[in-house]
Amino acid sequence: MLKTQGLFFGYGMNFLLIGIDSLRADRLGCYGYPRATSPFLDRMAEEGVCFDNFYAPGIPTQPSFTTLFTGQLPTTHGIVAHRGRWTLDVQAPFLPELLSRAGYSTVAVDNLADHHQGWFSRGFEQYINPREKGTFPSCHAFNAVAMEWLTQNRTKPFFMFVHYWDPHTPYMPDLKYRSLFYEGDPTTENEGSLAPFYKRPLMDWWSTRWLDVMATEWPEARGKQITDIEFVKAQYDSEVRCADEGVQQLMGYLDNAGLLDDTMVMVFGDHGEELGEHGIYFDHHGLYEGDIKVPLIVHLPITSAQGKRVIDLVQHSDLSPTVLDAAGLPRPESMDGRSILSLLEGGSREIQDQVLLTEECTWMAKWALKTERWKYIAARAPDFYGKPERELYDLHSDPGEQVNLWEEHREKAAELEIQLEELLWRRLEAAGRSEDPVLTHGITLGKKMFD
Template identity: 30%
Template structure:
């Protein structure tokens, strides 16, 4: 494929089951559904870690989180890096070296101080994890258009687990019209860059990569009435995993449920919260549609690849949890991913495993840029073209987690039927996703699954060792991997007498 323009769209904390193209019969997402119909929908797409900053850093660098070292969000940093290394193999630099104009609008969250301008991108650093309602640029835009300022009515709060009163803000009615929201503001900025790039491309032929990263549907769900009340809570099914008892699970999951006061809301309240979350998804889908329409209006549609994905998912009541956190369930690790590349087959559904890390070399290949020496991902272009992946079918995925709110280390391996979660200081987890798709029953200690447990443990150990992830050294001594499969730790165990 020849170098293409690239429009890269990303949401934050986005569940797969909120999109029509992924099977939701109620939520209206026509723009994203149309992209999927015109391109490829990935059904087994995962985040390398379900936390914003490290996931986004893996997209930017093509490296596993433990390799780029940004393991936590800056707001809750447990001692890891605050910024990328200066010599990190950044996607944007490779594209710039290929003559691409590169722009970024919206959520950045890769580091504390350095924003897109630091790396030579067109765009403004909007710091933080949540919608920048009080950022000077947004407030100036509101004033210029005589839009009403940010204000929220009927806020929905949790309850602090220690009895001290109010917990986290989860939702509220935004007293602004939809065209005055931060989502609309970010879309307007993206449209401005898109029109500029289109004009400059006509004069010098230079391609572009333009990213628009919305902050939603991350909680709190602060959206206008028209979307807040768009879906009838009576049409919302509760997650089956709300039947979670935490029996046989790491105790941190129960504590995290208390932290988010998930049980403070009854079934009707949860249906309303989920309905509002769905409304948020539809509101963002409308903005996606505006950008796609602009590509067509500007004559760029036939020469622009469009990618859509999220940094991670969200619980939204699943497993009696909220937000994301120290539990490697599908709700927060499996994410939506749609890619539409001109000339590639349309209407495809890809069943191979893939991750955000793979998008880095994919975009490099699409731009005709050389592959970096340091890259942990593999290009998805063969899959988008409908050809077999190099090295055969992608039949497993490995993910890692290093903590959010507090340090907490986990590793996961998932294949087409089973998932093993290695919790070094706690209860390990094993789920049969065919028999138990909602991951309610931990069968790690079940005799019938002993062979599965040993096989997945050995496979996880081997993959961590191959990657150089230090987590493998603990497994060398503490996991059921079999004496014939445990390598000498750091290559010195057999040399010490």
């Protein structure tokens, strides 16, 4: 391996990427949350590098992980929704393929290829799905598979991707976690706090898919209706704690096996989760901060990458270029992202635009532009939550995005709309696209529900 400014990089370094589904940044202690949901990740952040402004440029899971593995933005790869009409271009770069060609053992412990789109298996020599239809195994079930593979594959450097589903809906933590953050009777307390949820659009679909499972599996419900939203939030937090212990278990295995000192570990969320804010319950859409701002914590076994906080804007598209950089491999020109290795060392990188352009097209068809202060959201089609066509938020005075300033600040809204459209079409044209994929794609799940 090559030594660069105190870091050893090149062929021989291992890579472990742990994606935690539906994990908001602000539910971890290292991002300011007061509950003890993440003691290990907090320590990992203190000893490694924590990114304060890590964002998803496309949600939910399919666009997010496609962006991660291709190093391309949704405007380039075109995957903007779940189960959409488009498939990934076979010429698009894909991180596991590039590493496999370079001699790495590549393995995924995940279900994206089996339950979502087949391109997620590209380049993985082994793709292991611990989930069976209708089951929601915890991170520990994924770890058991991952650790067995690591035990049997020690002959060459590895790239491993592990996808935890805690804390994705339904929130059903193991029994030992259930009472960590809640005391009381959730069927009698705080009555009315979940009334808007039970009246939400498409409740029949939601109930048969998730709510009935929750009611069956939550022993606290005892066949009754849950009335306290704080109970549901507590179960989400308990799932976060379970995922935290999962990361600790897997990294502990690497340490005991003598592998941790040669392994870069990235722990991140694919997207966040709305927990009642904005009238959106236990799901991930709207392009609010709770949806798109996710954690990124990086472990590198050298002292120069310890205890750092990075405030630069970083996106999922930057992770593949970073892995390639650390492996001593070139970044394909078709990747939009840029390596963050220099940020890990406490330095800077080539000037990056601190403006985020992000999209969703599964339940809602929207683009959003985020600057350091402002968030502007533009809907391409009506959404079934009845949100306005245009939203403008001052993130300095209103970080929770509760006051839509579109009427009050029409000039600022118009300025940001122009900026959004110019950036969007510049990127689309650079990718050889003549149509907005959010429009041509259609709202996949949302349209099905409307129809």
